[in-house]
Amino acid sequence: MNLIGTQGQDGQKNLAIFSSVIHMGSNPPLIGFIQRPTTVDRHTYENIISTSYYTINAVTEDLSMKAHQTSARYEKNENEFEETSIEHEYLNGFLAPFVKNTPMKIGLKLEDIIPIEANNTKLIIGKVEQLHINEDYIEEDGRIRIEDTTIVGGAGLDTYLRTEKHGRYSYAKPDETLKNL
Amino acid sequence: MNLIGTQGQDGQKNLAIFSSVIHMGSNPPLIGFIQRPTTVDRHTYENIISTSYYTINAVTEDLSMKAHQTSARYEKNENEFEETSIEHEYLNGFLAPFVKNTPMKIGLKLEDIIPIEANNTKLIIGKVEQLHINEDYIEEDGRIRIEDTTIVGGAGLDTYLRTEKHGRYSYAKPDETLKNL
Numbered sequence A, B: 001m002n003l004i005g006t007q008g009q010d011g012q013k014n015l016a017i018f019s020s021v022i023h024m025g026s027n028p029p030l031i032g033f034i035q036r037p038t039t040v041d042r043h044t045y046e047n048i049i050s051t052s053y054y055t056i057n058a059v060t061e062d063l064s065m066k067a068h069q070t071s072a073r074y075e076k077n078e079n080e081f082e083e084t085s086i087e088h089e090y091l092n093g094f095l096a097p098f099v100k101n102t103p104m105k106i107g108l109k110l111e112d113i114i115p116i117e118a119n120n121t122k123l124i125i126g127k128v129e130q131l132h133i134n135e136d137y138i139e140e141d142g143r144i145r146i147e148d149t150t151i152v153g154g155a156g157l158d159t160y161l162r163t164e165k166h167g168r169y170s171y172a173k174p175d176e177t178l179k180n181l
Helices: A043-051 A064-069 A080-084 A176-180 B043-051 B064-069 B080-084 B176-180
Strands: A002-007 A013-018 A021-026 A029-035 A053-058 A104-116 A121-133 A153-155 A159-168 B002-007 B013-018 B021-025 B030-035 B053-058 B104-116 B121-133 B153-155 B159-168
Touching: A002 A043, A013 A043, A013 A080, A021 B030, A029 A104, A029 B021, A043 A053, A043 A104, A043 A121, A053 A121, A064 A080, A064 B159, A104 B104, A104 B121, A121 B104, A159 B064, B002 B043, B013 B043, B013 B080, B030 B104, B043 B053, B043 B104, B043 B121, B053 B121, B064 B080
Parallel strands: none
Antiparallel strands: A002 A013, A002 A053, A021 A029, A029 A121, A053 A104, A104 A121, A153 A159, A159 B159, B002 B013, B002 B053, B021 B030, B030 B121, B053 B104, B104 B121, B153 B159
16 A cells, blocks of 8 residues: 655645555556546646656555545645644655655656546556665565565555565476476 | 466467556456566467456465466466466356466456557556455455455565455544544
């Protein structure tokens, strides 16, 4: 689960929870998310259109209740950081606000907006410009130990899940011996 | 993590693991996944184009090692079900093969293929036609207790994660008292 942080041209901050963040590719580093139909106000979307910059911040166990609360329909002049007591921070001159107390946050620049005719949603694609990860969770080979953080995943609209490592497997090659596994 | 099952017009089965499956919307029920550049053979993609039908099957702890092995570059005339000893089954006359030993599997019909210019990938969108879920995991209100199954999530290209329930929150509404959380 992720919190997307934006701000308008007037500096009005916005924070909203999204379950639909997806890795699109590594080279260039692209991340997408699904924006629901914009028939009602969608402050996150409007701010991204307006400024091109946004942040994606991983939800942790400590943040989960407040993060869930950002899904309430606040008015445009209300700031979900303030309304839910989630602390923000600005990093390395990036225009959009990050969530302070999470070990993984990403600063993105809008790359493309792709309309999905099948259900009137949009795929918003951003290019990673900044990546802030607590170094305690990065292994020597670059793997991030998500399972050692308190970052939560989601199921459906309302359930938050902890994770635990089950296994890590090496690069797979065709192997005749596996037919008898 | 999910295994996508397909077959060609000639009945040749194919099974491949995908980390990029995403919920696109509920009405109509649409699920998407990202197909990497089709510059090399992509059997899953070719079969979906050719037949319009495919299955998405949740990876469990027991399946994870074999599921990972489907990422090896097998030839088109090799069948990953057989090569990795993952059992298949056909259900309710659906054209594409399902994975047998998983509590959650979905039969989809191709709805749209959306080219992503930014990195030459494609978003493949399917409409849910069949949903097979072990009833032991469905609550009275319809929630699926993913955390009580052995279904695994993924991190990066090679790590598989178990899940555990952290919390479930009710529908959020603006609330002044939360400012002091």
